[in-house]
Amino acid sequence: MDSVTRLANEKDKQAFQENIDLAKHSFSTVNELILANDLKMKVIDIIFPLERSYVLITFSAEERVDFRQLLHDLAGHFKTRIELRQINSREEAKVYGGVGPCGRALCCSSFLGEFPPVSIKMVKNQGMSLSTGKTAGICGRLMCCLSFEDDFYKTSKEKFPDVGTEIETADGLGVIAGIDVFSDTVKVRLPEKHTLLTYALEEVKVRG
Numbered sequence: 001m002d003s004v005t006r007l008a009n010e011k012d013k014q015a016f017q018e019n020i021d022l023a024k025h026s027f028s029t030v031n032e033l034i035l036a037n038d039l040k041m042k043v044i045d046i047i048f049p050l051e052r053s054y055v056l057i058t059f060s061a062e063e064r065v066d067f068r069q070l071l072h073d074l075a076g077h078f079k080t081r082i083e084l085r086q087i088n089s090r091e092e093a094k095v096y097g098g099v100g101p102c103g104r105a106l107c108c109s110s111f112l113g114e115f116p117p118v119s120i121k122m123v124k125n126q127g128m129s130l131s132t133g134k135t136a137g138i139c140g141r142l143m144c145c146l147s148f149e150d151d152f153y154k155t156s157k158e159k160f161p162d163v164g165t166e167i168e169t170a171d172g173l174g175v176i177a178g179i180d181v182f183s184d185t186v187k188v189r190l191p192e193k194h195t196l197l198t199y200a201l202e203e204v205k206v207r208g
């Protein structure tokens with residue numbers, strides 16, 4: 001964490017605002033230089049520190065970018081040291097912010113300090129399908145919140161028989177077709193039934 005040197009005075013506040021205005025006006029120049037170098041990159045943010053000893057330009061790109069010539073062109077324009085920092089789609093969402101499928105502010109932009117690891121195994125563990133598109137955030141990657149609930153699903157599913165397990169019910173033998181960890185129920189497919197039947201977990205018994 002950066003240390004506090006002193007309280008900002010009026011001159012500092014004025015310089016801070018001027019740097020913000022300069023950064024806004026610099027977007028068009030930076031984008032023109034990117035186009036001139038035929039680079040596939042998107043400028044996310046431009047920051048001038050208080051003393052303008054360098055310029056920090058944050059960008060996103062799907063592939064690795066050779067920006068050596070661009071770096072030279074930018075340094076020639078701004079007459080100072082240039083720092084280029086590439087970020088991924090998750091970090092881009094963190095910068096821009098937004099609203100997730102849940103209707104709340106994005107976790108990454110509101111309270112997450114670091115991005116948690118999220119895997120396809122977590123999606124399957126929670127009974128979700130990758131093909132529905134409901135597992136991806138606005139960044140296009142698996143939602144961070146999938147990792148928040150993973151331990152709950154792991155623990156809750158330990159008391160359930162696996163999907164596909166043959167079980168005994170009051171209506172005869174059947175096969176587990178689905179589980180619901182919130183209501184402690186299972187969906188069972190019976191040979192003579194055309195629809196799935198729901199039973200409380202204690203109402204079924206694993207065969208054998």
